[in-house]
Amino acid sequence: MDKNYYDILGVSKxxxxxxxxSAYKKLAFxxxxxxxxxxxxxxxxxxxxxxxxxxxxxxxxxxxxxxxASSFGGFGGGSSGGFNGDFGGFSGFGGIFDNIFNFxxxxxxxxxxxxxxxxxxxxxxxEEAAFGTQKEVNVTRTEPCxxxxxxxxxxxxxxxxxxxxxxxxxxxxxxxxxxxxxxxxRVCPKCGGTGKxxxxxxxxxxxxxxxxxxTKLKLTFPPLMENGQTVTVRGEGDxxxxxxxxxxxxAVSVTPHKLFTRKGADLYMTYPITMMxxxxxxxxKVPAIKGDPLAVTVPEGTQxxxxxxxxxGGVDTGKRKGDMYVNLVVDIPKNLTRxxxxxxxxxxxxxxxxxxxxxxxxxxx
Ligand SMILES: [Zn+2]
Ligand SMILES: [Zn+2]
Numbered sequence: 001m002d003k004n005y006y007d008i009l010g011v012s013k014x015x016x017x018x019x020x021x022s023a024y025k026k027l028a029f030x031x032x033x034x035x036x037x038x039x040x041x042x043x044x045x046x047x048x049x050x051x052x053x054x055x056x057x058x059x060x061x062x063x064x065x066x067x068x069a070s071s072f073g074g075f076g077g078g079s080s081g082g083f084n085g086d087f088g089g090f091s092g093f094g095g096i097f098d099n100i101f102n103f104x105x106x107x108x109x110x111x112x113x114x115x116x117x118x119x120x121x122x123x124x125x126x127e128e129a130a131f132g133t134q135k136e137v138n139v140t141r142t143e144p145c146x147x148x149x150x151x152x153x154x155x156x157x158x159x160x161x162x163x164x165x166x167x168x169x170x171x172x173x174x175x176x177x178x179x180x181x182x183x184x185x186r187v188c189p190k191c192g193g194t195g196k197x198x199x200x201x202x203x204x205x206x207x208x209x210x211x212x213x214x215t216k217l218k219l220t221f222p223p224l225m226e227n228g229q230t231v232t233v234r235g236e237g238d239x240x241x242x243x244x245x246x247x248x249x250x251a252v253s254v255t256p257h258k259l260f261t262r263k264g265a266d267l268y269m270t271y272p273i274t275m276m277x278x279x280x281x282x283x284x285k286v287p288a289i290k291g292d293p294l295a296v297t298v299p300e301g302t303q304x305x306x307x308x309x310x311x312x313g314g315v316d317t318g319k320r321k322g323d324m325y326v327n328l329v330v331d332i333p334k335n336l337t338r339x340x341x342x343x344x345x346x347x348x349x350x351x352x353x354x355x356x357x358x359x360x361x362x363x364x365x
Pocket of ligand 2: 145146147148149150151152153202203204205206207208209210
C-alpha cells in the first residue's frame, strides 16, 4: 500500500481542493466503466482514482494522509505506511458510486450505449459548393437487427438469463483495502451487459444483434462550402439499441473550376487580353458563374496582371453577394510575319522611352 494518491490523481502535494476535484473528475470520466466496457485495466484505474479521491477529496482525510503520525498517534511513521487506521466515516460499498453519479448524472455500468460516428466523403461540383445543394448520399452503418429487435436471439425471445451476473448485466466487485471497502462495477463479460444469454441465434444477424445497412440520405449542403470542410449530421451514424446514435461525419471535396477560384463569396479569374486591347483599351465580357457575362472595361495602357473588380459579380447566395476579381493578363503574339515586324518597328520608333513607366523607374535605380 505505497501508492501515492497525489501521483494517481496527477496533482501536486500543494494542489487546492478544487484542483484535486477537477483532476479526479477528468480521470474518473476517462476510466469510467461506461466508457471502457470490458476493459479491466481501465476498471482498475477507475478504482484506484476513486480510492485516491476518497482521501484527498476530503480535507480532513487528506490532512491525516499528509501527516499520518499526528493523526494516528505515532503509528507506523513514514509516508502512507501508517494507513491501518479506520476512517470510520467511509461507508465503503456505494459511497464511491454515489460520488461518481453526482458527477455523471447517474446510471449503471451499461446504461447508455453510444453508437459510433460514421465517416463518408462527398464530392461537390464548384457550383454546388458555391450555391449550396441537396444531395442523396449512401451511408453504410450499423443498425439494431430488425428481425430480432436488436437482441441477437431468434424472434427476439430465444434467450435465458445470464448466470454470471444473474441477469443484471453488470458485476459488482467489492475489495477490502486499508481505507475500507472499495466497490467497482463493470459490464458482465459473459453477456456483455445484456443480462441475457442467447439460446438460439437470430438467423438474420447470426446472433450479432446488429446489421450493416446501406441507407440513402438526402442531405442539404449550405452555400459557400469549402474544399476539405467537415460537416456533421447528428444522429445519422451507427445506431444502437437503447442508446444514442453516432453522428455522420462528412468530409467535403470540391471539384476545381476550369475558370474560377473562390474565397468565400468572392470569385477570382484570370482573363487574357490582347496586346492591342491593353494598349488601346477596350470593353470585354467575361464569363460569370451564373447568368449573363460580366462587362469589364479594360483601361487604355493596362499592364499585365492588373486586377479589375466587378462589384456583385461573385456568388450570390441570396443572403450575400460576392464580387468578381478579374486578373487581366496581356497576351503578346509570337512568330510575326515580315510585314508585322516592319510595322511594329515603325510603331516602336514613334514611342518615347519616357512613356514606359516601369522601364524608366527601373533604370533610375
Ligand atoms: Zn451477464
Ligand atoms: Zn437479428
